[in-house]
Amino acid sequence: MAKIEIYRQKRVDGGIRTGFSVDGARLLQHLQAGSPEPDPALEWFIDIRCTVRGKGPASESEAQTWLTEHSEFLRDALRAAADDIPVGIDADLWPHIQEINAPKGWKVVVAYSAIKRVDGRQMASHLRAWAKQFNSVARKLAA
Amino acid sequence: MAVGRVFDTNYLIGAWNRHGPPQSLTEARERAKQFLNTMGSGGILSPIRLEFLSGARTKQELRLYDAFLDQFEVLDLAAKRQRGVRAEDWTEAERLVRRVPPDGKPRHLADCLIRAIANRLGVEVLTNDAGFPRG
Numbered sequence: 001m002a003k004i005e006i007y008r009q010k011r012v013d014g015g016i017r018t019g020f021s022v023d024g025a026r027l028l029q030h031l032q033a034g035s036p037e038p039d040p041a042l043e044w045f046i047d048i049r050c051t052v053r054g055k056g057p058a059s060e061s062e063a064q065t066w067l068t069e070h071s072e073f074l075r076d077a078l079r080a081a082a083d084d085i086p087v088g089i090d091a092d093l094w095p096h097i098q099e100i101n102a103p104k105g106w107k108v109v110v111a112y113s114a115i116k117r118v119d120g121r122q123m124a125s126h127l128r129a130w131a132k133q134f135n136s137v138a139r140k141l142a143a
Numbered sequence: 144m145a146v147g148r149v150f151d152t153n154y155l156i157g158a159w160n161r162h163g164p165p166q167s168l169t170e171a172r173e174r175a176k177q178f179l180n181t182m183g184s185g186g187i188l189s190p191i192r193l194e195f196l197s198g199a200r201t202k203q204e205l206r207l208y209d210a211f212l213d214q215f216e217v218l219d220l221a222a223k224r225q226r227g228v229r230a231e232d233w234t235e236a237e238r239l240v241r242r243v244p245p246d247g248k249p250r251h252l253a254d255c256l257i258r259a260i261a262n263r264l265g266v267e268v269l270t271n272d273a274g275f276p277r278g
Contacts, residue, residue, distance in 0.1 A: 003184075005183055007148075009148065009267055017147055019147055021184065024216075029265075038262045040258060040261040040268045042148070045267075045269075047183045094181055094182075095183075097181070115270075
């Protein structure tokens with residue numbers, strides 16, 4: 001079994017980092033820069049956590065291929081999480097975790113958290129925005 | 144390196160106290176594993192480790208804290224070419240300490256150092272600490 005995480009997280013300085021990791025090791029990432037004064041504290045994060053049969057991608061190119069092959073499912077997972085979001089997201093240490101209908105042999109959850117209380121619609125818009133830009137963001141990811 | 148996310152001390156304290164403090168080494172390890180399972184992968188930084196340890200009030204509590212913390216990857220110690228706290232981290236931490244906010248609130252050394260290391264390693268910090276030095 002391999003644990004694959006695709007994550008997107010917004011920093012207080014306005015930067016947004018997107019990353020791809022396998023079994024805890026980061027293979028790909030991209031930081032869309034925020035303000036010139038870096039502030040690494042997070043405002044919110046979204047994870048797509050996949051547990052899949054067999055070995056996960058082991059290199060940058062394999063990770064890119066994996067993302068391309070599964071992009072439709074991953075975008076649908078984000079949209080499904082957005083559709084089922086609660087009205088208010090309490091500021092809590094623990095993220096909301098939503099299980100997604102996944103292919104056989106896979107277990108997939110979308111986890112998201114906001115550090116300050118946010119309107120559910122706001123978090124849903126972050127999920128949908130990522131779904132919409134998923135392919136263009138994925139192409140920017142590099143080792 | 145683990146996912147680019149670091150749990151600040153207040154998150155670790157939240158995990159520790161979530162269902163009452165662990166009473167055994169096994170419970171302490173399990174608490175950390177449950178936390179990591181819920182939060183997704185991530186790690187800590189060496190000042191966060193020390194800050195957490197500094198809260199121990201007895202030797203037994205210190206042992207439990209060690210068992211809990213051992214489950215977390217210390218990202219600045221794991222980074223092969225950028226190992227540990229470096230001189231540039233102290234320089235950056237001092238720059239942050241010297242930025243007096245309009246409300247005059249004191250800056251905390253650990254928070255400034257955490258921010259400096261996080262910036263260098265390119266990781267983000269999960270913190271609910273209002274005192275975390277802002278940009």
